[in-house]
Amino acid sequence: MPLRFTSERHLDDGVVERAFTLGEIPGILWTPASAPVPLILLGHPPLGLDRMYPRLVARALHAAADGFAAATIELPGSGDRPRWDALEAARSELRRVKQAGEPVSDEIIDALILPLVDKAVPEWQSALDALLALPEIEGPVGYSGGVISVGVRLAATDPRIAAAGLFAGSFVPRAILDEARRVTIPLHVLLQWDDEGNDRQASLDLFDAFASNEKSLHANMGGHTGVPPYAGDAAARFFTRHLK
């Protein structure tokens, strides 16, 4: 898919932010003045790039200060991308069982996550193809945050991903747990101990499943959005250790 830049904005410290489209998929690339540099892919929850922008640009500026480019693309069915009926139905069903106080079944988790992973991962790989062809970007590549199952499959299947910082903040299908056993790259896993939307034991099982010789779990207090600033600093040091 062709990557086409659609706008450009200059941020502090020489960082350039460029919006792009990859075929029909919107995305953003941030590059520091020191390019060519390694790249960190910024994963995010499926809430739309516009809504996620403040947190994404903060992460991108942190990455740029550490000497990394950062890039992200819209997830399928989110933001301005076409509505995806199967995903909407799975989200409705999740809301229903939560309101009814029923347990979230494996079937609901599978319906919510697996189609998203199946569709998103090839898109992130296409974005990587296009981004690595730019003169400002060189390897190695890290993947950071976002829907953890997307990160797991990318880490398990794409040899260009050299290190991953994952956020244990969403449901994980059993099939993804099996894929985790094939992940061998260095991992830095963040877990919010009291995450209201996340099953703690499932996150610990996922961490245990990874085959990586170097993997660290950093668990902090608070809910889903309460990640403390020093946790971000620790993740940044992880990428500096492995991508520099």
Next chain:
Amino acid sequence: MPLRFTSERHLDDGVVERAFTLGEIPGILWTPASAPVPLILLGHPPLGLDRMYPRLVARALHAAADGFAAATIELPGSGDRPRWDALEAARSELRRVKQAGEPVSDEIIDALILPLVDKAVPEWQSALDALLALPEIEGPVGYSGGVISVGVRLAATDPRIAAAGLFAGSFVPRAILDEARRVTIPLHVLLQWDDEGNDRQASLDLFDAFASNEKSLHANMGGHTGVPPYAGDAAARFFTRHLK
């Protein structure tokens, strides 16, 4: 108990290492050139100060470089201190059940740990009384590492301890789990995911029990002595955040 310095040695970067006795208890104090400074108490496993010295001095020099004094004392029944028959009996029993492949019962854990905590904690508090009276030392005080149950009781009961970095690397009696619910100071807990001598679920339960608003669990790969260097750096940053 009176603290009496018995020898003095000058290490790199102006760090002074002084051996002392606190009554009959041997100890070591390290102070950086920048005194007066906050103090970190260096906990350690009950293997004797002589055997632990290389690791203790490395931790003390790291602390000194960050602007902290560091001090440690011999645990009861360890090193050159009088042999403690009840503790030796509990250790023999632990070795026997491990060799026989039997589960380690709550009774064995209690017999191994509780008398040690009961005797050691007042000794560390006496050391703190004496150390805080020295002109080179000022508050606040951190406790780092060692028998985790000793750290838990110190953190739960001594208001002079402002932050604790604990190593989830030894058995934890159920009674200590109850004391953990009264700990409210900032905590940094290190867990070796594949620690051969440690029950992972018990460590996670202990971490969950702490009432602290700020607590972080850092789990890394490897066995009991395989703590990676970057884990030590993270613990050092924790103390700098809370004691400076």
